Amino acid sequence: xxxxxxxxxxxxxxRNGRFSDTTSGHAPNYVQSNVVILPKEYAFDFLVFxxxxxxxxPVIEVFDVGSYNAKISAPNSDIRTDxxxxxxxxxxxxxxxxxxxxxxxxxxxxxxLLGCSFTFEHxxxxxxxxxxxxxxxxxxxxxITNIQTEPSGLFSGPLVVSQxxxxxxxxxxxxxxxxxxxxxxxxxxxxxxxxxxGIEDLSNPDYGDPYTKINHDDIPVFxxxxxxxxxxxLQSKPKLMITHFPGHMFVTDVNDEQIAMI
Amino acid sequence: xxxxxxxxxxxxxxRNGRFSDTTSGHAPNYVQSNVVILPKEYAFDFLVFxxxxxxxxPVIEVFDVGSYNAKISAPNSDIRTDxxxxxxxxxxxxxxxxxxxxxxxxxxxxxxLLGCSFTFEHxxxxxxxxxxxxxxxxxxxxxITNIQTEPSGLFSGPLVVSQxxxxxxxxxxxxxxxxxxxxxxxxxxxxxxxxxxGIEDLSNPDYGDPYTKINHDDIPVFxxxxxxxxxxxLQSKPKLMITHFPGHMFVTDVNDEQIAMI
Numbered sequence: 001x002x003x004x005x006x007x008x009x010x011x012x013x014x015r016n017g018r019f020s021d022t023t024s025g026h027a028p029n030y031v032q033s034n035v036v037i038l039p040k041e042y043a044f045d046f047l048v049f050x051x052x053x054x055x056x057x058p059v060i061e062v063f064d065v066g067s068y069n070a071k072i073s074a075p076n077s078d079i080r081t082d083x084x085x086x087x088x089x090x091x092x093x094x095x096x097x098x099x100x101x102x103x104x105x106x107x108x109x110x111x112x113l114l115g116c117s118f119t120f121e122h123x124x125x126x127x128x129x130x131x132x133x134x135x136x137x138x139x140x141x142x143x144i145t146n147i148q149t150e151p152s153g154l155f156s157g158p159l160v161v162s163q164x165x166x167x168x169x170x171x172x173x174x175x176x177x178x179x180x181x182x183x184x185x186x187x188x189x190x191x192x193x194x195x196x197x198g199i200e201d202l203s204n205p206d207y208g209d210p211y212t213k214i215n216h217d218d219i220p221v222f223x224x225x226x227x228x229x230x231x232x233x234l235q236s237k238p239k240l241m242i243t244h245f246p247g248h249m250f251v252t253d254v255n256d257e258q259i260a261m262i
Numbered sequence: 263x264x265x266x267x268x269x270x271x272x273x274x275x276x277r278n279g280r281f282s283d284t285t286s287g288h289a290p291n292y293v294q295s296n297v298v299i300l301p302k303e304y305a306f307d308f309l310v311f312x313x314x315x316x317x318x319x320p321v322i323e324v325f326d327v328g329s330y331n332a333k334i335s336a337p338n339s340d341i342r343t344d345x346x347x348x349x350x351x352x353x354x355x356x357x358x359x360x361x362x363x364x365x366x367x368x369x370x371x372x373x374x375l376l377g378c379s380f381t382f383e384h385x386x387x388x389x390x391x392x393x394x395x396x397x398x399x400x401x402x403x404x405x406i407t408n409i410q411t412e413p414s415g416l417f418s419g420p421l422v423v424s425q426x427x428x429x430x431x432x433x434x435x436x437x438x439x440x441x442x443x444x445x446x447x448x449x450x451x452x453x454x455x456x457x458x459x460g461i462e463d464l465s466n467p468d469y470g471d472p473y474t475k476i477n478h479d480d481i482p483v484f485x486x487x488x489x490x491x492x493x494x495x496l497q498s499k500p501k502l503m504i505t506h507f508p509g510h511m512f513v514t515d516v517n518d519e520q521i522a523m524i
Contacts, residue, residue, distance in 0.1 A: 044306040047313070048324045052334065062310045064414075072314065072412065150334065152326075179524050182444075261523050262441050 006030060007074060007251035011082035020084045020099050022247035025135035028122050029256055031073070031184070032249035033060050033113035034226040035083055036233065037101075037242035040065050043110040045153030046233065050114070052150035056159055056228035058115035058183040060252065066107035073252040079111050085245035092237030101242055109242075114226055115184035116249050117162060119256045123177045129170050132211050139247060140164065141205035142225050146198025147189075149232060157232040161189060162225045163202065165211070165218040174221060180260045190222040197222065207246075268292060269336060269513035273344035282346045282361050284509035287397035290384050291518055293335070293446070294511035295322050295375040296488040297345055298495065299363075299504035302327050305372040307415030308495065312376070314412035318421055318490035320377035320445040322514065322521075328369035335514040341373050347507035354499030363504055371504075376488055377446035378511050379424060381518045385439045391432050394473050401509060402426065403467035404487050408460025409451075411494060419494040423451065424487045425464065427473070427480040436483060442522045452484040459484065469508075 004010040004019070007030040013019035023032055038046055043065070050057035061073045068079045081100045088096040088104055096104075121134055133140055140162045147159040166174045171191070179187040190197050202220060203210050207227055230243055244250060266272040266281070269292040275281035285294055300308055305327070312319035323335045330341045343362045350358040350366055358366075383396055395402055402424045409421040428436045433453070441449040452459050464482060465472050469489055492505055506512060 040306075044302075044309065047306065047309050051309070051321050051324055059313050062313055176524075182523065261444065262438075 007253050010251045011074065011077055014084045015078065015081040017099065020248070022137065023084060023249045023251055024118060024247055027251050031060065031252045031254040031256055031259055032116045032118045033073075033252060034116050034229075035079065035242070035244040035250050036112045036114060036229055037079070037109050038112070038233070038238060039240055040108050040110055042154070042238050045155060046112065046229075049149070049152035049155045049232070050112070050229065052152055053228070054182070055185060055189060055224035056149065056226065058185060060113040060115055060183060063111040065110055068105065068111070070113060070250075070252065073113060073254050074250075075253070079250065080105050083244045083250045084248040087243050087245055089234060089241045091239055092234055097245060104240070104242060113250060113252070114229060116226055117185050117223065118249065119184040119259070120178045120181045122256065123181065124164070124174060127170065127173050127177050129164075129166060129174060130214055131164060132214070133209055139208035141202070141210045142207040142227055143194075143199045144206045144231075149228065154236040155232050157235050159189070160206070160225045160228040160231055161197070161222040162208070163194075163205070163220050163222050165213045166221045167215050168217045168219055171219060171221070178223065180262065181256070182261055183259050185224050185226070188221045188223050192219050194220055269515050272513045273336065273339055276346045277340065277343040279361065282510070284399065285346060285511045285513055286380060286509055289513050293322065293514045293516040293518055293521055294378045294380045295514060296378050296491070297341065297504070297506040297512050298374045298376065298491060299341070299371050300374070300495070300500060301502055302370050302372055304416070304500050307417060308374065311411070311414035311417045311494070312374070312491065314414055315490070316444070317447060317451060317486035318411065318488065320447060322375040322377055322445060325373040327372050330367065330373070332375060332512075332514065335375065335516050336512075337515070341512065342367050345506045345512045346510040349505050349507055351496060351503045353501060354496055359507060366502070366504060375512060375514070376491060378488055379447050379485065380511065381446040381521070382440045382443045384518065385443065386426070386436060389432065389435050389439050391426075391428060391436060392476055393426060394476070395471055401470035403464070403472045404469040404489055405456075405461045406468045406493075411490065416498040417494050419497050421451070422468070422487045422490040422493055423459070423484040424470070425467070425482050425484050427475045428483045429477050430479045430481055433481060433483070440485065442524065443518070444523055445521050447486050447488070450483045450485050454481050456482055
């Protein structure tokens with residue numbers, strides 16, 4: 001398959017209808033983002049929710065009300081066409097999974113780009129940590145925990161985490177390397193003992209695909225996950241919410257090193 | 263003078279009218295914050311302004327609409343009484359510098375706590391960098407630059423910076439130690455050559471008190487400053503804005519090590 005090397009190229013191909021696939025493995029040095037689009041009346045409470053829960057909801061950019069252009073992180077983009085595939089919810093019900101959202105757009109919508117773990121996974125892989133689902137069409141396993149997010153207005157609910165098996169001798173390095181990227185979920189929130197955060201069975205995730213430990217002494221490590229804000233917002237049944245289709249991210253023009261903390 | 267050791271003690275004394283002084287040098291291990299209080303109609307645009315300009319406007323906490331309690335960073339506090347002194351502006355004009363804001367409060371107000379450089383100055387001092395104004399009743403020199411902030415809605419204007427003289431052999435350490443604290447302005451935005459950012463005369467700051475270099479090879483280093491959001495908001499003449507009186511900060515219960523990035 002053709003590998004797109006930049007965010008600009010992948011957005012152009014999505015816009016022209018030539019690309020409607022997952023963005024995993026494409027543009028590996030560019031920041032990919034979760035997309036949440038909501039009517040203005042929900043925007044302040046949602047942004048405060050993100051501020052109070054920065055690990056699951058790291059904000060990359062908030063568009064001006066009604067704007068469809070990511071003027072800071074991807075100038076000349078169009079959020080209505082540049083995501084490979086979308087999900088559209090009305091009153092909490094999925095009504096469409098379209099390739100563009102031109103028919104759903106109106107001037108009252110506010111777009112939020114939130115960090116995606118694709119960036120720190122690239123860093124884990126470069127640090128020699130094996131992620132068998134990465135770049136293979138599968139997804140990381142994700143679990144609903146018993147940890148409550150900090151509520152804001154309508155929005156409240158449990159934290160969702162992603163889980164990766166980390167070899168004991170790479171544990172410190174995995175914490176260091178993900179700590180560098182706070183705007184794509186950053187450092188883990190829990191290490192070992194899944195039951196301590198309400199996870200009963202690692203082979204049965206709430207979202208994504210499970211994978212088994214690769215080495216005898218691999219440890220399950222848990223990171224805050226970008227599914228959290230979508231799950232929390234959906235629970236409150238907003239009259240309209242548009243998101244990217246899982247794994248089909250909005251790819252920015254920002255290089256991952258530009259968002260590294262140090 | 264009595265030195266208050268915790269945020270809780272200093273807030274109680276401010277509330278009881280026993281303390282109306284600058285908080286510099288008090289509760290040195292607790293995060294102190296700038297206060298901006300605005301009517302709800304300005305809150306979303308202001309929070310987006312902070313998100314787009316995280317170096318001058320690092321958000322510590324946003325209160326629920328109408329709430330006067332910092333439920334996350336200082337439970338049991340009351341923002342109407344717990345700041346040693348306030349400034350109240352109507353339509354861009356200063357109308358009062360009261361010791362509490364009980365008479366100005368209404369249920370439509372949103373309170374923002376923004377990081378204050380007192381935290382990273384404590385870190386610079388512990389790293390052996392001499393800040394002669396620190397803890398002496400004087401203030402750091404601050405300058406309006408020719409760098410524009412990223413606008414949001416009504417809010418736009420130039421970045422304000424604070425300036426400190428750093429010995430050449432402490433330059434790297436000063437960058438490292440302030441980088442650890444992104445929520446209190448973090449790493450510098452400029453080193454040396456003040457004219458490159460529109461500053462003509464270091465002896466004539468726009469706010470605060472100038473001080474001269476201590477060593478022959480001291481270098482002027484510039485950090486984004488919390489005066490920026492107040493200056494920007496004031497320019498748009500909101501019908502009401504309440505802030506802390508300069509140097510008279512809201513002191514939280516959060517220990518500075520808890521907000522260090524790594």
